[in-house]
Amino acid sequence: MRKLASFHLKNQTDKLKNLSTRIFQSSRLVVSQSTPYQVIERYQHTSIRYYPAHERRFLEPLVFIPPLAVTVSIYDLYPYRSLVQYFQQQGFEVYLLDWGRFNYADHQLNFLHFLEDIIPHCLHSIRTNSGSPDVSLHGWSMGGLFATLYTAHCHSKQIKNLMTLGAPIDTFLTGWHGQLLQHTQAFLASYPRLANTLYSGKLPKKMLQTPGKLNALVFKLLDPPGWFNGHKRLLQNLDDPQVLQEHATMSAYLNDMIDYPGGINQDMILNIWLQNPLKNGHIHLNHKLIQLKNIDCNLLVGAGLRDQLVCADAVAPLCELTSSPDVTFTLINGGHMGIMSNQNSAKEFWPQLATWLQQRSTSL
Numbered sequence: 001m002r003k004l005a006s007f008h009l010k011n012q013t014d015k016l017k018n019l020s021t022r023i024f025q026s027s028r029l030v031v032s033q034s035t036p037y038q039v040i041e042r043y044q045h046t047s048i049r050y051y052p053a054h055e056r057r058f059l060e061p062l063v064f065i066p067p068l069a070v071t072v073s074i075y076d077l078y079p080y081r082s083l084v085q086y087f088q089q090q091g092f093e094v095y096l097l098d099w100g101r102f103n104y105a106d107h108q109l110n111f112l113h114f115l116e117d118i119i120p121h122c123l124h125s126i127r128t129n130s131g132s133p134d135v136s137l138h139g140w141s142m143g144g145l146f147a148t149l150y151t152a153h154c155h156s157k158q159i160k161n162l163m164t165l166g167a168p169i170d171t172f173l174t175g176w177h178g179q180l181l182q183h184t185q186a187f188l189a190s191y192p193r194l195a196n197t198l199y200s201g202k203l204p205k206k207m208l209q210t211p212g213k214l215n216a217l218v219f220k221l222l223d224p225p226g227w228f229n230g231h232k233r234l235l236q237n238l239d240d241p242q243v244l245q246e247h248a249t250m251s252a253y254l255n256d257m258i259d260y261p262g263g264i265n266q267d268m269i270l271n272i273w274l275q276n277p278l279k280n281g282h283i284h285l286n287h288k289l290i291q292l293k294n295i296d297c298n299l300l301v302g303a304g305l306r307d308q309l310v311c312a313d314a315v316a317p318l319c320e321l322t323s324s325p326d327v328t329f330t331l332i333n334g335g336h337m338g339i340m341s342n343q344n345s346a347k348e349f350w351p352q353l354a355t356w357l358q359q360r361s362t363s364l
Helices: 001-022 073-078 083-089 111-132 141-152 175-189 192-197 212-221 223-235 242-253 261-274 342-361
Strands: 039-045 044-052 062-065 092-100 135-140 159-165 282-285 288-291 298-304 327-332
Touching: 001 073, 001 242, 039 111, 044 111, 062 141, 062 223, 073 083, 073 092, 083 092, 083 175, 083 327, 083 342, 092 111, 111 135, 111 141, 111 282, 111 327, 135 141, 135 298, 141 288, 159 342, 175 192, 175 261, 192 261, 212 242, 223 242, 261 282, 261 298, 288 342, 298 342, 327 342
Parallel strands: 062 092, 062 135, 135 159, 159 298, 298 327
Antiparallel strands: 039 044, 044 092, 282 288
């Protein structure tokens, strides 16, 4: 009995020590971005990370286009569950665009700045470095919109494969906040002057800038169950070193968000989310028309089964709006972030995605 009591006492003591480490020394537990890479170029804020294939099997490189506001940690979150490392192992040359950090001096940046300047410049450098004229694009969340709109806007025949995950097309179909957007748009329709002020782009971009801390708070508020369940899992598994590391790593990722430039918020919130033009297959950005029907490459569209931010109904319409003869739609076991990083996605979806891409890439 004494040995049993001593064991329980030691177990509780260890748990308290682990909890103390998690609260006061959490940086020691963070394990993200451990995969080696090279920076092949820096352009404006952006750096291009290159992760060489372990044994190159395919000609076309895989280019990850991330969303803004978040860091690129989610692409290399854990040493044992890393998206970039997984595709390295599958024989792909992997490139990751790291947008860097923005502040109020960058308030004028908008979607077209990325679509017409940063992304084309980076893809040119990647083509040169990889020796391949064609590339495959992977975009998640806003990164999925960047990849989709770039492919449509540039009419590029050098995009061989396009993969988008959790990228909103019909924003009014995104749960309760989609309904809120729809009601807001209807309200603004009754006040044309107010609508014109919001939609015309005349609002000072500095007013629309959102700091990283606010972005982090809003992201958590959009998925309270996910935030609660993460902490619950930690408290139930304080004796598990892997759970401690994963909780600290994910928390560091969620807490370290970056500013949205004002021009980006103008395009994303007031144009894409509130006016919802993409459901009709096109969008005007600074009076330039971008049509989704210009996309004719191989297309994979993915949506999370439990995505509270961009549900499957909001993602799926892209399948019907392009000219691609090869379209695949898939549901992924996870929420908005889980489709990129959770264990179910890694075990079930990553192999499916790799197979899809291998079948549509040029073997060496």
